[in-house]
Amino acid sequence: MSKNVEKDMIEMLSTMTGFEPKEIKLNMNIVKDLGVDSLKVIEIATAIEQKYKVTVKETQMTKIHTVADSIALVKRLIEKNKV
Amino acid sequence: MSIIKNKDYDVIIIGAGIGGLVCGCYIAQRGLKVLIVEKNVKPGGYCRSFSVNGFHFDTCAHSLGGVRQDGNIGRIISELELKNKIQIERSNPSNIVITPHFKIHFWNELDRIIQEFQSCFPDEAKKIEDFFNFVYKIKGTSFSSLIKITFEELLEKYFKDKRLKAILSLPLLGNIGLPASRVSAFTAVTLYQEFLIDGGYHPVGGMGRLSDVLSQRFKELKGDIVFGNPVEKISFVKNSIKGVHVKGNNFYTTEYIVSDIDARQTFINLIQDKGFFDQRFLRKLDKFKPSLSTFVLYLGLDSDFSALPTGTQTVWYLSSYNVEKMYRSAIKNEIDKLDWFLFRIDKDRKSIMALVNVPFINKEFWQKNKKNFTNSFIKKIENLMPGLSDHIIYKSAATPATLLNWSNGFKGASYGWESTLSQVSQVGFSQATPVKNLYLCGHWATIAFGIPGVAYLGRSTANIIIKRKGL
Numbered sequence: 001m002s003k004n005v006e007k008d009m010i011e012m013l014s015t016m017t018g019f020e021p022k023e024i025k026l027n028m029n030i031v032k033d034l035g036v037d038s039l040k041v042i043e044i045a046t047a048i049e050q051k052y053k054v055t056v057k058e059t060q061m062t063k064i065h066t067v068a069d070s071i072a073l074v075k076r077l078i079e080k081n082k083v
Numbered sequence: 084m085s086i087i088k089n090k091d092y093d094v095i096i097i098g099a100g101i102g103g104l105v106c107g108c109y110i111a112q113r114g115l116k117v118l119i120v121e122k123n124v125k126p127g128g129y130c131r132s133f134s135v136n137g138f139h140f141d142t143c144a145h146s147l148g149g150v151r152q153d154g155n156i157g158r159i160i161s162e163l164e165l166k167n168k169i170q171i172e173r174s175n176p177s178n179i180v181i182t183p184h185f186k187i188h189f190w191n192e193l194d195r196i197i198q199e200f201q202s203c204f205p206d207e208a209k210k211i212e213d214f215f216n217f218v219y220k221i222k223g224t225s226f227s228s229l230i231k232i233t234f235e236e237l238l239e240k241y242f243k244d245k246r247l248k249a250i251l252s253l254p255l256l257g258n259i260g261l262p263a264s265r266v267s268a269f270t271a272v273t274l275y276q277e278f279l280i281d282g283g284y285h286p287v288g289g290m291g292r293l294s295d296v297l298s299q300r301f302k303e304l305k306g307d308i309v310f311g312n313p314v315e316k317i318s319f320v321k322n323s324i325k326g327v328h329v330k331g332n333n334f335y336t337t338e339y340i341v342s343d344i345d346a347r348q349t350f351i352n353l354i355q356d357k358g359f360f361d362q363r364f365l366r367k368l369d370k371f372k373p374s375l376s377t378f379v380l381y382l383g384l385d386s387d388f389s390a391l392p393t394g395t396q397t398v399w400y401l402s403s404y405n406v407e408k409m410y411r412s413a414i415k416n417e418i419d420k421l422d423w424f425l426f427r428i429d430k431d432r433k434s435i436m437a438l439v440n441v442p443f444i445n446k447e448f449w450q451k452n453k454k455n456f457t458n459s460f461i462k463k464i465e466n467l468m469p470g471l472s473d474h475i476i477y478k479s480a481a482t483p484a485t486l487l488n489w490s491n492g493f494k495g496a497s498y499g500w501e502s503t504l505s506q507v508s509q510v511g512f513s514q515a516t517p518v519k520n521l522y523l524c525g526h527w528a529t530i531a532f533g534i535p536g537v538a539y540l541g542r543s544t545a546n547i548i549i550k551r552k553g554l
Binding site: 019 | 539
């Protein structure tokens with residue numbers, strides 16, 4: 001499950017930016033390294049909400065800096081949904 | 084990532100619309116080698132102006148939004164150092180809507196716009212304040228969640244008065260060609276924030292000035308630009324982009340391609356090998372609907388016409404409060420029923436450009452009907468300006484067939500893909516494409532519309548490519 005989230009998120013970032021999945025590293029900064037701007041961070045949040053049927057809060061969104069952050073957030077949200 | 088040395092260019096951009104020009108400038112600014120190929124002899128696409136017999140007209144795009152410091156246009160003006168090259172004026176109000184009962188000014192100040200609407204619709208006073216505060220201030224994820232509802236649903240939450248809802252929907256019709264029931268509240272609120280709250284701007288010298296200044300800046304940044312010849316084919320070697328073939332037997336190699344033209348042209352006509360696309364993508368390309376086209380009228384008046392309204396703002400006229408019907412008439416090809424339009428009077432008080440969204444139908448239809456439609460359009464404007472016909476000393480028009488000639492965009496579409504709820508929310512065409520190193524940066528990437536929208540996309544696409552080059 002968690003491996004899938006990682007794969008899916010990298011796939012999503014790849015579709016959004018045209019970076020190839022293998023070029024996207026977990027420690028990459030979404031804004032500084034991948035060229036994603038603030039509007040697209042919102043797009044990522046919306047895509048996460050649609051795909052995983054979760055709600056991303058404003059405060060959670062502003063804490064996403066790296067690819068790993070986005071994966072961790074999705075995992076947390078999925079866990080929370082299960083409870 | 085190292086720069087591949089044996090290529091002619093790092094990036095080739097197809098089309099010198101605002102998206103392509105902005106993208107080219109940002110990439111060239113970082114020292115990469117960029118070529119822009121434009122089929123027309125001048126840059127700008129729909130963002131051009133022309134002068135004839137001493138009259139001055141914008142061809143299609145007629146005003147700018149987002150010129151505030153951190154707005155989409157404001158940011159490129161400062162980052163590309165255009166401040167001293169272009170002068171942009173702002174009108175207040177930015178827009179005026181005229182209906183059989185009201186004349187409503189969209190002032191630049193929030194308090195004033197609320198008061199204006201409240202004085203016309205006193206029964207909805209509290210809701211008007213709530214609505215404008217919401218629309219003007221919403222940000223972040225609560226903003227993006229608006230993608231799930233239509234603008235009509237949002238208006239229903241606030242208002243009862245049918246006329247008020249129609250007036251608030253009208254700017255959508257003339258800026259993206261859709262009624263409130265078909266647009267996501269996200270798209271509509273974006274439009275309000277970019278075109279109405281921060282709208283009413285116009286470059287001195289016409290809209291084309293922006294295109295000329297960007298093109299000039301691109302050359303200063305050592306970018307190459309070829310006019311008058313279209314790209315005919317994108318070629319590949321082992322599934323990687325090799326280069327583009329330009330009419331006149333020229334071939335240029337490149338690492339990246341950015342297409343600022345119609346997505347269908349790009350994926351269907353320029354790429355012969357369909358192996359890059361899965362069936363789902365090709366189906367989407369086939370099923371996606373383009374936006375409506377536009378009929379633009381250019382009128383030159385003798386200087387004695389005193390019934391001319393004052394100001395250089397955009398004026399909208401709506402004959403009834405059924406915006407949905409206006410849209411339905413357009414898609415049903417009932418062009419005689421289109422009883423709304425917008426116009427803008429130049430500072431010279433003699434040149435008027437007026438437009439209405441119309442269906443494409445086909446080229447022959449417009450060749451045959453151009454004259455009749457021109458005359459009936461003038462009659463409609465005459466309802467607002469009695470005696471107008473007697474003062475016209477120059478008239479010409481651009482039909483959907485003309486728009487098709489300018490842009491080569493699918494069905495002469497004015498705003499790229501139609502920004503309906505379903506086409507925007509189901510993740511349409513984004514900048515990154517199924518073809519490695521090929522990006523879209525015009526209004527055929529679904530999320531953007533209008534000049535500020537494509538300027539944003541141009542900058543954003545450049546930024547991704549710069550990052551991919553490891554800069």
